[in-house]
Amino acid sequence: SVLIMPMLGVQLETHYR
Incomplete structure (x- = not known):
């Protein structure tokens, strides 16, 4: 993700995936 x-x-x- 680009934050x-x-x-x-x-x-x-990593956690969201």
Whole structure:
């Protein structure tokens, strides 16, 4: 997911996926 912060985006995506 493309969020304001790439790091958060990756972590969130891992949990959301």
